[in-house]
Amino acid sequence: MKRVLIVGAGMTGSLCAALLRKVSGTLYLAVWDKAGDSGAEVYLRHCVTQINLRNGKWEVFKETGSPEQFDLVVLTIPVPQILQLQGDFANLISECQRQQLESVSYSSRYALGLFYEAGTKIDVPWAGQYITSNPCIRFVSIDNKKRNIESSEIGPSLVIHTTVPFGVTHLEHSIKDVQELILQQLENILPGLPQPVAIKCQKWRHSQVTSGPAKCPGQMTLHLKPFLMCGGDGFTQSNFDGCITSALCLLEALKNHI
Numbered sequence: 001m002k003r004v005l006i007v008g009a010g011m012t013g014s015l016c017a018a019l020l021r022k023v024s025g026t027l028y029l030a031v032w033d034k035a036g037d038s039g040a041e042v043y044l045r046h047c048v049t050q051i052n053l054r055n056g057k058w059e060v061f062k063e064t065g066s067p068e069q070f071d072l073v074v075l076t077i078p079v080p081q082i083l084q085l086q087g088d089f090a091n092l093i094s095e096c097q098r099q100q101l102e103s104v105s106y107s108s109r110y111a112l113g114l115f116y117e118a119g120t121k122i123d124v125p126w127a128g129q130y131i132t133s134n135p136c137i138r139f140v141s142i143d144n145k146k147r148n149i150e151s152s153e154i155g156p157s158l159v160i161h162t163t164v165p166f167g168v169t170h171l172e173h174s175i176k177d178v179q180e181l182i183l184q185q186l187e188n189i190l191p192g193l194p195q196p197v198a199i200k201c202q203k204w205r206h207s208q209v210t211s212g213p214a215k216c217p218g219q220m221t222l223h224l225k226p227f228l229m230c231g232g233d234g235f236t237q238s239n240f241d242g243c244i245t246s247a248l249c250l251l252e253a254l255k256n257h258i
């Protein structure tokens with residue numbers, strides 16, 4: 001039974017796994033992602049660090065635990081993270097492939113989460129709002145309302161996304177300073193908000209793709225025997241359609257190898 005690994009459980013990786021499962025029930029299929037808690041067939045907290053060629057198979061290393069061997073590997077992680085992978089992988093891709101991957105660029109932004117005590121009222125009539133008149137803040141959501149999980153037992157939470165120009169300008173600034181600036185600007189948009197019980201400011205270095213590689217829409221085959229390919233919104237565009245297009249291109253290329 002061929003062993004297939006999909007790295008990344010974002011939209012592209014998940015779609016690709018579901019499609020692959022549909023066309024071939026006889027594969028061992030694993031999905032590894034560095035984030036969250038594990039579920040069936042999807043192994044989370046599996047951050048891939050290194051890929052080596054061993055006896056005609058890919059030996060894939062993760063941050064913790066033993067490496068595992070696979071016949072085929074599909075990378076759906078952001079392109080800059082593909083380029084950071086260590087091991088034989090770094091020498092096996094051609095200079096042309098490397099240049100194409102290096103040409104993929106992303107916008108950057110920050111996200112700020114504000115968490116409130118149960119029973120706190122955030123008195124606005126909307127669940128989410130695009131902001132067009134602020135240099136720092138682009139989007140605010142009452143996140144529990146947006147997700148339709150309002151409850152008297154769990155406090156509300158606010159999520160704020162910054163504009164890309166703000167994200168780029170402050171990319172290397174301290175999180176503490178950036179958090180303070182966002183909070184100051186938020187006061188102009190939603191004055192008099194209650195005091196949150198917890199705040200989380202997250203740098204989003206690779207947010208949305210601004211330009212992809214010219215010659216390989218949808219996916220890029222990095223190695224033939226054993227088969228290694230990459231896809232994701234970096235090879236199409238940053239939206240749901242882009243992920244579907246990439247997953248379909250990955251599947252089409254994979255079909256000849258499973």
Ligand SMILES: Cc1cc2nc3c(=O)[nH]c(=O)nc-3n(C[C@H](O)[C@H](O)[C@H](O)COP(=O)(O)OP(=O)(O)OC[C@H]3O[C@@H](n4cnc5c(N)ncnc54)[C@H](O)[C@@H]3O)c2cc1C
Binds near residue numbers: 011033035077232239
């Ligand atoms: C602010 C913002 C707003 C957006 N709004 C919309 C919208 O309204 N509508 C829309 O259609 N799209 C929207 N998008 C775009 C959409 O979210 C992306 O196009 C989509 O999430 C990309 O999916 P992906 O699977 O290709 O990549 P990702 O979602 O980036 O998934 C990659 C996965 O790989 C994992 N990973 C990374 N490195 C490793 C590693 N070394 N080992 C293991 N796992 C790893 C990550 O944890 C992640 O889960 C938005 C994006 C942003 C940033």
